[in-house]
Amino acid sequence: MSEVLCSPTPVTTKEGIHALLKDKGGEEYYRQMKNLWVDQVALGRDLERTCKSRTRTWLSICAHCAMCADSCFFYKANDNDPKQIPSYKIQSTLGEMIRKSGRVDTEFMINAMNVAWGQCTCCNRCGVYCPHGIDTGVMFSYLRGLLFKHGFVPWELKIGSGMHRVYGAQMDVTEEDWVETCEWMVEENQDEWPDLEIPVDKENADVMYILNAREVKHYPEDIAKAAILFHVTGTNWTVPSKGWENTSLTMFAGDWEGCAQNVKRVYAAVDRLKPKMVVGTECGHAHRATVVEGPYWAGRDSGEPPVPFLHYVEWVAMCLRTGKLKIDPAKKIKVPCTLQDSCNYVRNHGLGKITREIMSYIAEDFREMDPNGDHNFCCGGGGGLNGIGRYRNERNVALKHKLEQIKATGAELVISPCHNCWDAIRDMVEVYEEHNLKWTFLKPLLVDMMIIPDHIRHNEI
Amino acid sequence: MMDFITGPLFALSLLIFVGGLGLRVILYIRGLDAKLERVAYNFHFSRSIPGALVSIGKWLIPGGTAGWRKQPVAAAAFFLLHVGAIFVPLFVLGHTVLLEDLTGISLPSLPGELADVLTIATLCGLVLLVARRLTSPALRQLNSCQDWLVLAVTILPFFTGLMASFDTASYDTWCILHVLSGELFLILAPFTKLSHIALYFMSRAQLGMDYAIKRGGATRGGAFPW
Numbered sequence: 001m002s003e004v005l006c007s008p009t010p011v012t013t014k015e016g017i018h019a020l021l022k023d024k025g026g027e028e029y030y031r032q033m034k035n036l037w038v039d040q041v042a043l044g045r046d047l048e049r050t051c052k053s054r055t056r057t058w059l060s061i062c063a064h065c066a067m068c069a070d071s072c073f074f075y076k077a078n079d080n081d082p083k084q085i086p087s088y089k090i091q092s093t094l095g096e097m098i099r100k101s102g103r104v105d106t107e108f109m110i111n112a113m114n115v116a117w118g119q120c121t122c123c124n125r126c127g128v129y130c131p132h133g134i135d136t137g138v139m140f141s142y143l144r145g146l147l148f149k150h151g152f153v154p155w156e157l158k159i160g161s162g163m164h165r166v167y168g169a170q171m172d173v174t175e176e177d178w179v180e181t182c183e184w185m186v187e188e189n190q191d192e193w194p195d196l197e198i199p200v201d202k203e204n205a206d207v208m209y210i211l212n213a214r215e216v217k218h219y220p221e222d223i224a225k226a227a228i229l230f231h232v233t234g235t236n237w238t239v240p241s242k243g244w245e246n247t248s249l250t251m252f253a254g255d256w257e258g259c260a261q262n263v264k265r266v267y268a269a270v271d272r273l274k275p276k277m278v279v280g281t282e283c284g285h286a287h288r289a290t291v292v293e294g295p296y297w298a299g300r301d302s303g304e305p306p307v308p309f310l311h312y313v314e315w316v317a318m319c320l321r322t323g324k325l326k327i328d329p330a331k332k333i334k335v336p337c338t339l340q341d342s343c344n345y346v347r348n349h350g351l352g353k354i355t356r357e358i359m360s361y362i363a364e365d366f367r368e369m370d371p372n373g374d375h376n377f378c379c380g381g382g383g384g385l386n387g388i389g390r391y392r393n394e395r396n397v398a399l400k401h402k403l404e405q406i407k408a409t410g411a412e413l414v415i416s417p418c419h420n421c422w423d424a425i426r427d428m429v430e431v432y433e434e435h436n437l438k439w440t441f442l443k444p445l446l447v448d449m450m451i452i453p454d455h456i457r458h459n460e461i
Numbered sequence: 462m463m464d465f466i467t468g469p470l471f472a473l474s475l476l477i478f479v480g481g482l483g484l485r486v487i488l489y490i491r492g493l494d495a496k497l498e499r500v501a502y503n504f505h506f507s508r509s510i511p512g513a514l515v516s517i518g519k520w521l522i523p524g525g526t527a528g529w530r531k532q533p534v535a536a537a538a539f540f541l542l543h544v545g546a547i548f549v550p551l552f553v554l555g556h557t558v559l560l561e562d563l564t565g566i567s568l569p570s571l572p573g574e575l576a577d578v579l580t581i582a583t584l585c586g587l588v589l590l591v592a593r594r595l596t597s598p599a600l601r602q603l604n605s606c607q608d609w610l611v612l613a614v615t616i617l618p619f620f621t622g623l624m625a626s627f628d629t630a631s632y633d634t635w636c637i638l639h640v641l642s643g644e645l646f647l648i649l650a651p652f653t654k655l656s657h658i659a660l661y662f663m664s665r666a667q668l669g670m671d672y673a674i675k676r677g678g679a680t681r682g683g684a685f686p687w
């Protein structure tokens with residue numbers, strides 16, 4: 001294979017994606033990476049331009065006190081391996097790169113990539129435990145951006161970034177595929193819900209719903225469930241034909257330009273359809289990319305999205321609170337259950353109280369993990385790690401930590417309103433053969449336990 | 462000799478200390494970049510200011526944060542060190558006199574015994590930290606020359622100061638060593654990790670604001686529960 005697969009240039013064509021996909025597992029891609037030249041002058045300039053006082057201060061005042069060690073699940077899951085201390089990981093990569101003003105070689109960059117994606121999920125937990133307020137997760141995200149720009153990014157994320165740039169979605173789902181899936185889901189459920197609809201591009205709706213391309217490609221029933229819940233709650237809602245995807249593998253990849261394109265696409269749909277609010281599906285990083293970081297990428301000075309953007313859990317809690325959605329007490333969850341909050345919406349967007357409010361409506365035996373809420377540990381596969389084959393072993397070891405935390409609660413069911421956490425739990429159950437443990441999103445639970453109001457036509461199937 | 466080191470040299474060290482740290486604070490603030498960091502520093506003051514204050518304040522209280530509670534031994538060592546390290550240099554009698562002579566600023570002074578107790582506490586804290594650095598595998602992975610330098614530069618003035626007050630026979634020698642090592646501390650502070658004396662407040666305020674402005678300040682209800 002003589003084609004150039006690994007280079008600093010982002011993928012922007014279908015052919016480019018195709019060529020990368022043909023290289024199974026990225027074998028040739030990583031082979032080429034070993035010879036990828038580092039443009040040291042450009043890297044030095046990038047550091048000069050983008051590495052400012054916050055990051056430089058963090059790196060220079062770090063007391064090497066190791067207060068952050070225990071806060072990182074990688075450190076714990078790897079039997080307190082000193083090489084997994086957040087401070088060590090960042091000092092030996094970004095710290096060293098800065099000390100050398102970018103004069104580093106290919107080997108250095110590959111090692112930095114392995115650490116930035118294989119030993120950190122950017123969960124930001126260590127920053128909460130550092131007396132100096134040094135947020136290593138933020139620095140790793142910054143480092144990912146530098147590495148992406150210079151071509152040192154895991155194969156899957158190079159493809160992911162390309163998908164977003166080409167299809168406007170994390171997978172090759174076109175606008176036609178998406179709209180057809182909506183129609184298909186309505187048809188599929190019409191016998192049970194005769195009045196169900198998925199209104200596409202309706203202007204001035206109360207809610208514009210946006211989601212994850214995986215749902216379209218692999219879990220279309222999730223879209224049907226979302227539609228049923230909007231229908232049953234009498235919500236005036238719509239989905240946009242363009243700008244419907246809120247995930248951002250570009251954020252995991254450090255492709256900031258791609259991030260901006262994604263979020264602008266979503267905000268353009270808001271401009272076009274003028275909804276009162278936007279609700280995003282059960283996905284943590286999608287929320288962060290569109291609502292927390294997104295406004296900045298879109299150039300909004302206030303850091304706020306153009307209209308209120310809710311994570312799915314906020315919308316559900318609102319419906320339960322206002323009585324628009326009622327739960328049949330006989331159908332509440334009886335088995336002990338726990339909750340896996342995504343770092344991206346809990347620590348990084350403060351929704352912990354909201355998810356607990358939901359639990360109070362739907363679960364009879366809810367058990368907290370320890371620690372939880374803002375202090376919760378990453379599922380073990382966040383920050384894109386779930387999807388990177390090269391770091392599968394690192395990920396599987398990291399999953400152990402969350403599994404132990406779940407098992408300590410005695411829960412039989414884990415509720416996880418995040419695609420990444422959901423995947424991590426699915427995989428830990430498989431890898432560690434914990435087949436008695438079940439996991440779920442909220443939507444299927446809610447559809448099963450809601451009370452259907454009399455005026456909604458419904459046929460038992 | 463004494464006149465020179467407690468006169469011009471002291472004035473110079475103090476100037477480097479205050480000026481240097483002040484400059485680092487200014488450079489820190491000027492280097493903040495709302496776009497690059499994705500934190501809207503100029504918006505949402507009603508939550509960013511309390512966020513910054515809580516982020517600074519809670520970490521100043523022993524056991525005030527989950528981080529301190531998780532590591533009680535390390536926390537004890539830090540607090541032992543820092544209580545003395547802040548109060549003794551500022552309020553010990555000899556220092557207040559010196560400061561008043563030089564600047565006209567008059568600070569209340571600590572009773573001699575209390576100053577001794579605090580100094581001993583500080584030295585205990587420092588010894589604990591040295592022991593921790595030598596024995597913990599985690600710390601051993603992180604240790605750098607500067608970590609040891611900073612510890613030594615901190616230990617010296619406290620040790621010599623204590624000796625001056627106990628070993629009265631060699632009072633003059635200890636005094637000279639004490640003044641010189643204290644000045645070394647002042648001069649090095651802006652250029653080493655000792656700059657955290659000022660930058661701690663900047664860094665903590667920044668993260669507090671980050672959480673308050675962007676990362677859940679509007680939805681969490683209250684400041685981040687450090």
Ligand code: SF4
Nearest residue numbers: 062063065066068130
């Ligand atoms: S807790 Fe903070 S200061 Fe201490 S080693 Fe970790 S990052 Fe550095």
Ligand code: SF4
Nearest residue numbers: 072120121124126137
């Ligand atoms: S951000 Fe999370 S994964 Fe990364 S070093 Fe910190 S605690 Fe570990």
